[in-house]
Amino acid sequence: MSNSIPTQAQVVIVGGGIIGCSLAYHLTKLGWKDVVVLERKTLTCGTTWHAAGLVAQLRATHNMTLLAKYTAELYRELERETGQATGFRQAGSLTIASTAERFSELKRSASMGRCFDVDVKVLTPEQAGEMWPLINIDDVVGAIHIPRDGMCNPIDTTQALAKGARMGGASIYENTKVTAIHQQGGRVSGVGTDKGDITAEYVVNCAGMWARDVGSMCGVNVPLHAAEHFYIVTEPMEGISNDLPVMRDLNGHAYYKPDAGKLLLGAFEPNAKPWGMDGIPEDFSFDTLPEDWDQFEPVLEKAMHRLPELG
Numbered sequence: 001m002s003n004s005i006p007t008q009a010q011v012v013i014v015g016g017g018i019i020g021c022s023l024a025y026h027l028t029k030l031g032w033k034d035v036v037v038l039e040r041k042t043l044t045c046g047t048t049w050h051a052a053g054l055v056a057q058l059r060a061t062h063n064m065t066l067l068a069k070y071t072a073e074l075y076r077e078l079e080r081e082t083g084q085a086t087g088f089r090q091a092g093s094l095t096i097a098s099t100a101e102r103f104s105e106l107k108r109s110a111s112m113g114r115c116f117d118v119d120v121k122v123l124t125p126e127q128a129g130e131m132w133p134l135i136n137i138d139d140v141v142g143a144i145h146i147p148r149d150g151m152c153n154p155i156d157t158t159q160a161l162a163k164g165a166r167m168g169g170a171s172i173y174e175n176t177k178v179t180a181i182h183q184q185g186g187r188v189s190g191v192g193t194d195k196g197d198i199t200a201e202y203v204v205n206c207a208g209m210w211a212r213d214v215g216s217m218c219g220v221n222v223p224l225h226a227a228e229h230f231y232i233v234t235e236p237m238e239g240i241s242n243d244l245p246v247m248r249d250l251n252g253h254a255y256y257k258p259d260a261g262k263l264l265l266g267a268f269e270p271n272a273k274p275w276g277m278d279g280i281p282e283d284f285s286f287d288t289l290p291e292d293w294d295q296f297e298p299v300l301e302k303a304m305h306r307l308p309e310l311g
């Protein structure tokens with residue numbers, strides 16, 4: 001990869017996580033050739049590398065559902081197109097409800113999904129238990145099953161998008177930090193970096209948890225703040241195989257992803273814990289955060305009820 005950056009581009013994308021690489025991929029699909037991605041360290045080194053890799057198709061709104069459905073279709077084909085493995089597999093997902101209100105919500109989203117041809121089945125607690133034999137269903141009211149939901153390896157998927165973008169003509173520069181956003185006549189005119197300036201018609205902020213800092217380089221307020229997110233990975237467990245669907249227990253604030261015989265238990269934190277209040281360390285790259293069992297404990301407690309094997 002060349003280290004000298006161009007002096008001009010039609011569009012500069014700030015950030016080489018999955019969003020920046022996906023944008024570059026899609027712009028080249030639309031015929032844009034003069035696309036430059038700038039990444040301060042290494043592709044995926046921010047948040048992307050650490051993602052659990054769940055690919056869900058049902059979202060809260062019509063547009064988000066359309067986007068998520070398209071994503072699953074894209075990931076299914078990306079490896080064939082680029083030759084870069086993505087680890088994508090469609091073992092499906094099971095989402096359980098342990099209150100009547102939650103079950104109504106799931107059934108509503110199932111109806112919406114069907115409008116977009118997302119295959120969704122509503123299950124009884126017993127059917128959910130048959131699908132995930134290790135779970136305790138004594139308080140489960142109902143569930144939905146989406147056979148074509150999937151999971152992927154986020155690093156490999158980002159590399160595949162980056163490869164597809166390069167194949168379409170985009171250029172990607174790592175170890176290149178954007179330090180300024182230039183403006184002329186009230187609009188963006190380029191960026192300054194630690195390797196020199198690039199004039200550009202468009203600059204897109206794909207800097208993830210740094211997006212607020214990048215926005216502030218040109219006086220734009222991006223109302224975004226990083227929050228910690230926790231998951232644990234167990235030792236190998238009897239009965240956990242890659243054929244199991246991803247399981248979500250929304251009332252239990254948790255998701256369960258089979259991972260080569262182990263189980264990844266992740267939290268949908270009921271009380272978000274902000275991170276980086278004093279700024280994100282300059283050298284942050286492929287880093288993890290310190291454990292916080294007090295924060296994780298309420299989720300773990302409910303998980304031990306749902307999956308007694310964890311006890």
Ligand SMILES: Cc1cc2nc3c(=O)[nH]c(=O)nc-3n(C[C@H](O)[C@H](O)[C@H](O)COP(=O)(O)OP(=O)(O)OC[C@H]3O[C@@H](n4cnc5c(N)ncnc54)[C@H](O)[C@@H]3O)c2cc1C
Pocket residue numbers: 014015016017018019020038039040041042043044045046047048049050051052053054055176177178179206207208209210214229230231
């Ligand atoms: C533990 C965990 C599990 C998750 N699980 C899932 C999941 O299962 N499914 C799911 O869909 N999502 C999941 N997520 C969320 C997902 O990881 C993020 O939404 C996604 O990775 C964000 O991608 P991004 O490209 O916006 O940000 P990042 O990956 O953070 O990319 C931003 C990039 O911008 C670069 N950058 C910043 N400032 C500059 C600058 N000035 N100049 C140049 N480059 C700069 C950074 O170095 C970084 O690489 C999870 C997140 C975590 C933490």
